[in-house]
Amino acid sequence: MRLDKFLKVSRIIKRRTLANEACDAGKVYVNGKPVKAGFQLKIGDIVELHLAQRTVRVEVLALDESAGKAEAAAMYRELRG
Numbered sequence: 001m002r003l004d005k006f007l008k009v010s011r012i013i014k015r016r017t018l019a020n021e022a023c024d025a026g027k028v029y030v031n032g033k034p035v036k037a038g039f040q041l042k043i044g045d046i047v048e049l050h051l052a053q054r055t056v057r058v059e060v061l062a063l064d065e066s067a068g069k070a071e072a073a074a075m076y077r078e079l080r081g
Contacts, residue, residue: 001063003028003047004037009067010075012049012056027051046079 001009007019007028022028023037029048030039041047041060049056058076067075 001041001065002037003030003035003039003041005065006041006047006060006063006075007049009064009072011069011072012047012058012076022049022051047076 004016004019004023007013007022008016013019013022019028020037023035023039026034027050028035029050030041030045032046032048041063043060043063045060047058047060057079059079060075061077062075064071064075
């Protein structure tokens with residue numbers, strides 16, 4: 001699944017255009033490397049976002065093409081540190 005679509009479907013970022021902009025600005029990393037919006041995610045990848053005043057690190061647990069509000073939170077696990 002494309003990174004920008006994952007960020008939207010999992011509700012980490014509200015809109016896909018915002019996910020694209022964050023990737024283009026170099027604010028999104030997968031496994032420690034800056035990536036573009038079209039990067040193909042795999043289960044187990046670590047996604048790191050540097051947004052405004054905070055940094056979000058998550059591990060990809062599932063890649064659902066469409067997920068409801070309840071399933072969206074199960075698509076990733078937030079990492080600390």
